[in-house]
Amino acid sequence: MIRLLTSRGKPPIVLVGFGLILAVYAFFIVGILIADFLYLASVPTGREQFVESLSNPEVRHAIWVSLWTSSVSALIGVSIAVPAGYLLSRGRFPGVRLLDAIIDVPIILPPLVFGISLMVLFQRTFVGPALLAVGLKFVHDPKGIVLVQTLITTAFGTRMLKGTFDGIDPRLSAVAETLGSSRTRAFFTVTLSAARNGVVAALVTMWALSLALYGPVMAFVGATSMRTEVMPTRMFLEMNVARLEAALSLGLMMIVIALSVLLLAKLLGGRNAAGVGRIVGR
């Protein structure tokens, strides 16, 4: 649209204003990345700290735990968010509005409160012991990280996918049915196919949110080195003992990892990669 408008001559003042707002926002995003890098490069101990962090087995383990838990959480999360988002978008049954409101709870609840509440549920009610009895240990266990990440980020994914399904014309699947498709086949071949950008966007968002969670993770599984410590918790602990360079070193690693995954998602998104970026950005 901007290209069309500018091709007619001077861009309208409103677009110039929007451009300025976007430029200021982008300045801060790029600014913090450059500031981190410059700070570490300029401080004598910065580069040493970065190299030391990379070679530290505890840090490498935290990176590994962060990566696998985020990935597993995102996959579990999207497999919940797709049906949940579809149902909230298209479902016409009693209680759908209540369910819609419940989905928002993890979004509006402070993450730390969510982690503490989950701890109470598992340690002060029958839920934890019951799951333990069948061999499922979550508290102070890496599986607990996945649980916390999944429970929180799925709400965001569901909300995004509800919006995606809202934007897909229900007549697409209706026409597919009249053409001879079953309802299930129509969902997978038409509706979900049309929603694929939204699904990829939700997956990436859930993965990124999972990677960044630390408050509820610390509250539920703690931060045991070489076991339940993830990168954000290690960063938080480094900051607490005033090791800014160490925290920033971890931060830069997280930035590189996150940007790589976003780039990969865009490449996988193919011709619609811009759409993925748009939705993720929102």
Next chain:
Amino acid sequence: MLEVTNLEVAAGVFRLRGVDLTIPESSYGVLLGPPGAGKSVLIETICGLRRPTAGRILLHGRDIVDLEPRDRCIGYVPQDYALFPTKRVWDNVVYGLRARGMSQREANTEAMPFVEMMGIGHLLDRWPATLSGGEQQRVALARALATRPRLLLLDEPVSALDEGSRDRVCRDLRRLQRNLGITTLHISHNLEEAFSVADMAAVLNDGRIVQAGSIETLVRKPRTAFVAHFLRAENVLEGTADESVVRIGAITLPAIGSQRGVISCMIRPESIGLSATPSAAGNGAVAVAAVVERRTDRGAFVRVDLDARGVPLVVHASHRDWAGVRVESGATVWALIDPGAVHVLQPDEPAVSVATSLPSPESLIAAIGKENRDRERQSVTAGSYREPANA
């Protein structure tokens, strides 16, 4: 053949009520009605996307109400064509065949005649978003026809096209339907569309069929004032009738029909004669003095707008008749009305004030909805109106 019998459908607060509709085998039917009349609800119910609360839908004699949409053998082309956006044109066209279990090779062979018929061979690798409205329509038709449906449902198929393309596309649709011999139901709110394609038509309003029959019947003998106005009839007038006369404003005619009290009637503009003197009235025609307000040459005829002492009349006079009375605007002529040409409209519609122009659909819907609430349900079948018991 499609037979819809006493169909009742609830769609939110909207209701289809006692819909009876018959489209004969291999015929092209048009369902007319203003926006919000329930046309799309009816078509969606026929193809199985909505479940009726009562009634039957027979397709070639078989009740299909309990069948899933995929088992009905109905080709459905929605208003915006609903092409699958993540599939290329070719995958759209063969979708139904693949869904029915055909191999890719079989589907290709099966779909190719329709690709050629619709002239979309050059579009097969394109994405739907890159197609024009006309191209999308042809792809949607090829997709619907490829499964060899027994009934084709077209929901406002030309509404998304520009004015210039509509006539051509309507002719193409008609030719296609004739070539394939497929029973077709086409939804429209446009009279010209109906004229150009229909073997028969039905008018739907406020969830019920008001009249069905041939286009000619609908135009010449509209059943109600609503139908008359919807079909843009001229001279739809309101008057009062007693045992001996009918009074329409200052016009007095001999008694027509059996209705008494307030009546609505229609006088076709071509059935009103014009004369310079009242003595020309013969064969029982009534001569009414009227002032010429405007004259417009419409090519095949001359449209003359008259004011007959407060009653607006429109006359479509032949050029020869007009030559006999040729007068300037403001002059007085005699309108010759044959009482036999006065068509009395059914009284079960709202009182429509004297008007010669098409009222807004919203006002008609509001007015008719109010009147209809307490009225006994009436129904029509194609070409034959079943009178209510108390009529």
